[in-house]
């Protein structure tokens with residue numbers, strides 16, 4: 001980037017001065033240029049920053065979940081990425097991914113992935129997912145569906161109890177609504193996350209900020225939560 005070009009536009013067409021920290025300017029650039037929307041994993045579209053995928057790889061390796069529950073499948077690229085992490089680790093890991101609509105082009109086939117076409121926040125869906133968790137599973141949860149505050153807050157209530165001690169609960173796209181991008185989004189994942197962390201159930205989690213420091217920015221600021229309290233008995 002040329003220092004004489006003193007502004008970078010964000011997705012809401014407002015502007016940020018390059019006088020901000022370089023990491024924030026780079027975040028604006030990465031968001032507004034939309035490269036993450038044209039990213040693929042083994043040919044399947046995946047809506048993630050490569051640096052966030054590297055963080056996923058590190059926490060999956062470190063915490064070794066048996067089951068990843070993902071809300072928001074889209075084209076299935078992220079589910080395939082998680083399944084392939086389990087392939088590389090040669091574990092019995094499984095992925096359950098939920099989306100309100102199915103993908104017209106079809107999903108990538110992989111024996112570790114179970115695709116569920118339902119809204120993530122109905123009591124029936126939550127009960128179905130609970131029934132698929134085995135008592136000995138170490139469970140990781142990723143929330144990446146509807147990014148409105150109320151939806152994410154509901155998902156946090158429904159799915160945070162599944163997360164095992166030491167495993168992660170990832171609240172995706174906490175960067176919108178001005179944190180720091182897409183200021184016109186309206187209350188979203190970050191607002192839901194702040195409310196959750198102040199609640200009784202949120203006290204069992206802490207934001208892992210150290211894990212993202214090495215890259216300087218993530219699309220999930222404060223959204224990489226590690227369970228420090230025990231999972232409620234099912």
Ligand SMILES: C[S@@+](CC[C@H](N)C(=O)[O-])C[C@H]1O[C@@H](n2cnc3c(N)ncnc32)[C@H](O)[C@@H]1O
Pocket residue numbers: 045046047048071072073074075076077078098099100101118119120121144145146
């Ligand atoms: C950001 S995309 C998911 C991206 C995907 N995880 C990836 O990284 O490639 C969000 C998805 O959430 C789905 N969605 C929206 N509302 C939902 C709901 N109530 N329940 C489940 N999925 C929902 C949308 O259909 C969309 O495919």
